[in-house]
Amino acid sequence: MTKKKKAYIIVKKQSKEKVMDRIYLDHAATTPLDREVLEKMTPYLTEYFGNADSPHAVGRRAMNAVDAARDRLAARLNAKPNEIYFTSGGTEADNWALRGGAYAQRERGRTHVLVSAVEHHAVLAAAEALRAEGFSVDYLPVNEGGRVALNTLKAALRSDTGVVAVMLANNETGTVQEVKELCRIAHDNGSLFFADGVQAAPHIPLDVKALEVDMLSISAHKFYGPKGCGALYVKGGVRVKGLLVGGEQERGLRGGTTNVPAVVGMAAAYEKNLREMATANEKISCLRKLFLDELATLDGVEVVGEEGVSAIVNLRLHGVSNVDFVYNMDLLGTSVAAGSACASASIKPSHVLLAMGLSDGAAKECVRFSLGKENTEEELLRAAAQTKSLIKKLRG
Numbered sequence: 001m002t003k004k005k006k007a008y009i010i011v012k013k014q015s016k017e018k019v020m021d022r023i024y025l026d027h028a029a030t031t032p033l034d035r036e037v038l039e040k041m042t043p044y045l046t047e048y049f050g051n052a053d054s055p056h057a058v059g060r061r062a063m064n065a066v067d068a069a070r071d072r073l074a075a076r077l078n079a080k081p082n083e084i085y086f087t088s089g090g091t092e093a094d095n096w097a098l099r100g101g102a103y104a105q106r107e108r109g110r111t112h113v114l115v116s117a118v119e120h121h122a123v124l125a126a127a128e129a130l131r132a133e134g135f136s137v138d139y140l141p142v143n144e145g146g147r148v149a150l151n152t153l154k155a156a157l158r159s160d161t162g163v164v165a166v167m168l169a170n171n172e173t174g175t176v177q178e179v180k181e182l183c184r185i186a187h188d189n190g191s192l193f194f195a196d197g198v199q200a201a202p203h204i205p206l207d208v209k210a211l212e213v214d215m216l217s218i219s220a221h222k223f224y225g226p227k228g229c230g231a232l233y234v235k236g237g238v239r240v241k242g243l244l245v246g247g248e249q250e251r252g253l254r255g256g257t258t259n260v261p262a263v264v265g266m267a268a269a270y271e272k273n274l275r276e277m278a279t280a281n282e283k284i285s286c287l288r289k290l291f292l293d294e295l296a297t298l299d300g301v302e303v304v305g306e307e308g309v310s311a312i313v314n315l316r317l318h319g320v321s322n323v324d325f326v327y328n329m330d331l332l333g334t335s336v337a338a339g340s341a342c343a344s345a346s347i348k349p350s351h352v353l354l355a356m357g358l359s360d361g362a363a364k365e366c367v368r369f370s371l372g373k374e375n376t377e378e379e380l381l382r383a384a385a386q387t388k389s390l391i392k393k394l395r396g
């Protein structure tokens with residue numbers, strides 16, 4: 001073996017070890033693919049590679065797997081298989097729900113859209129795209145804890161409100177909204193209700209009938225499934241326009257060759273995550289408490305937002321820039337976030353925190369720690385010790 005090749009292998013090995021050694025506290029950004037899930041996916045990447053729409057045996061084999069994945073996912077969500085549409089992830093599902101729902105509602109003369117001010121960018125940007133097309137868009141404010149009050153929705157609804165979007169769990173604070181109650185209010189007004197369930201899916205058993213929502217989005221990579229795969233639930237009888245044309249897939253509403261291994265992986269990951277949820281949630285709650293107890297002796301550290309999903313802990317570190325903190329934690333070997341992953345390249349303060357009443361300066365002192373099922377006590381103790389010493393250093 002050449003010297004160069006040997007050196008390359010060593011560097012590769014080191015960088016692999018480094019990732020394994022790191023403390024990963026950014027599960028709201030993404031989770032690792034579960035190995036059992038990978039095993040279920042592998043045959044559909046290799047021997048059963050067929051295009052699910054091909055009418056021959058190779059295609060039918062793939063389609064059987066897609067059908068089985070749809071049936072299983074639907075059963076776990078308490079939906080019917082034909083109410084589940086596969087997408088390329090949460091962003092597509094969110095875009096589809098809001099825009100596809102709004103286009104269908106426009107045909108009933110309803111061109112007003114209401115979205116909460118703390119939605120993910122996928123929903124906010126979709127709302128702005130609708131505005132540019134002539135829809136009227138309003139944002140539902142939240143209280144200090146990050147919740148949309150029921151009266152706020154009542155007051156904001158108009159006779160021409162077509163779609164209301166309020167997410168289940170927030171990706172920056174973990175705060176959970178009163179979706180069922182909000183949904184009932186929207187329905188009394190004849191409006192559709194969409195809930196982004198992307199951050200709730202890993203931690204809350206979702207039951208679309210109990211929630212009473214018309215549409216709900218999920219994304220596989222948030223619950224140890226593959227990236228680039230999600231689903232939109234659309235209640236039977238609810239009309240949404242498709243956004244992607246070019247194929248008859250997903251009952252003609254979402255063109256594009258079905259990502260067979262990914263949907264197989266998503267269904268398997270959702271089922272496994274659901275099976276392990278109670279145990280994982282209990283463990284994560286204990287780890288959260290341990291972490292916060294360790295930091296309790298520090299002045300100027302406070303939890304931001306009402307607790308909902310325990311896995312997400314948003315902390316305001318007074319006098320500390322979140323960008324500096326995240327950078328320095330990374331150097332120490334711990335991955336945390338200064339906001340949502342999609343906005344982390346921006347130094348703008350988080351729109352979620354501003355909507356909750358924080359000033360620009362305060363929002364730039366907030367850091368998100370998001371825990372996962374494989375984190376350990378030792379890791380959280382180490383992360384707390386790093387946090388303490390970094391706060392001291394950065395307040396300097």
Ligand code: PLP
Pocket residue numbers: 028029088089090091092094120122167169170171196198199219220228229230340341342
């Ligand atoms: N909605 C929420 C609440 C999210 O947290 C995310 C991802 O962070 C998305 C939507 C987008 O999902 P995806 O990464 O699958 O496009």
